[in-house]
Amino acid sequence: MIDAPGPWGTGPFILTQGASVIDAQRAVIRSEPLACIWQYTEQRSERVRLVANPDYWDRRRGPRPAEVVFRNDLPPERALELVCTGEGEVDLVTEVPAAQAARVEASEHARLVAVDSAMAVAGVIDRDAVDLPLADRRARQALNLAVDREALVRDAVFGRARPMSGLTPPTRLTAAHRAPDRLRPYPHDPARAAGLWRAAGGGTGGLLRIAAPAALEAVARRVGADVERVLGLGTEVRTLAEEAEGQERRRLAENKEGPRDWHVLLVGQGNQSIDAPPLELHRAFAGETGEYRAGPVIPEFERLYEQLPAHTSQLALVRMANRIDRYVRRQALALFLYAPQALYAVNRHVDFKPYTTSFELAETEVGPQHWSRR
């Protein structure tokens, strides 16, 4: 991260005022060789100003705006109100909650821009649980078969997501990843789910504990309702405030033995490119160095994952990533839920070009009717 403004880089913009920095704390997953993640707290200037770099090499790309000001003095709710109700204060708000999308669509001043993100929302399954048979693949498959993803996306995410088959988010460029045998999401199959649950030794009347960040509470409750109806279990949903969520993630990263006070922990995990999803997704949930692995190391996963970097050809890399995704799906090494859309509220005179994995503004165009150009 850039701690201070200055002429430091050759990107499309130059940082001329303020900074957006983090203070990081390490969570060690494995000490030798070191594997860790960082948890961090943010510190932002009230305003962070970028100006167009006149020497940026890619003129086709941009930069198109002359200036970008990140306003960190406004809470997101207030920013959303401002972009929807007027002009001049806020032009673009990121991370619009799906529940607020309709409000933006109804606005005279703003448009809703949506892009299929490469993020995965999934459940970490505690394979160390002693009171439920989640170490058994059939029980984990039963959970996946119990969830009605179509209904979940429709009811809990307002349709702003795509159900996931495994942990590779379905983007246009990953469509080929799923051919030729068309990896599909686990179907909602109550009868098969109940059968597999019983076969794994699961009875009715147990309690499935689900923990989720507050933003995923509706999703957790929907999952819980499906599990109750299909498997005959009771469910308990615990929502985690921001600090508690961070603590839970740290505990999970650092303590691979358990016990844990949840059976399923819902998380959203990003992915910085779609070329090799296992690096950030499958490894995180199932790998020896995975911050979300909740159970013993899985030798077959490690064997597959070790083969991933052995390929320098893009095609071979993609094929290997597909094999890993299929393995993780077959073993039900997570509760696969959905890949959300990233939603933005954008001033009507701004032509915003969203990114699947990032937030970059070089290509975004400020129209001639925009307040800053009139």
Place this chain on the structure above:
Amino acid sequence: MRSPFARGHRSTEPAGTLHVVDPSPLNWLYITYNTVEELVRVTPGGKIRPAAMRAYRWRDDRTLEVRVRPGERFPDGEPLTAATVKRSFDEQQRWQAPHPPGTHFNIDPRVRCEVVSQRKVRFHLPEPDGLVIGKLRATHVMSTRFWEEVGFGYARQGSGEGHW
């Protein structure tokens, strides 16, 4: 509503001011991506593509050769050369866990960067690593002044661990 950005409205010179509110916890990274280049970038669709490098090729499965884009300069006038790339790479490799997401973005500490010419570097890998191209997205290519005056956490915290 019909888009106001029909053909013909495109400006060739930068124009206008955007006020952005970005509650994302990755805002620090987006500020970096908007102001800094790496040898590769990610397209809007999410694919890795050359950026500060013009092209790359695998000479063999342990040698990655990169041609640096000609004519690039930092805003203070310093040219971006093969030596700039090596400096950035070597700075990154000083640290055990430089990248905030975690060590999965690390490049093998045994990898060596060789300046072949003013516009060409070779990365010598101890074993094949097809993920290294994507990991170069986290190797920010910075000016000499940056390393001397700010660094990734150097001036502020005295360490680059967790601050790239």
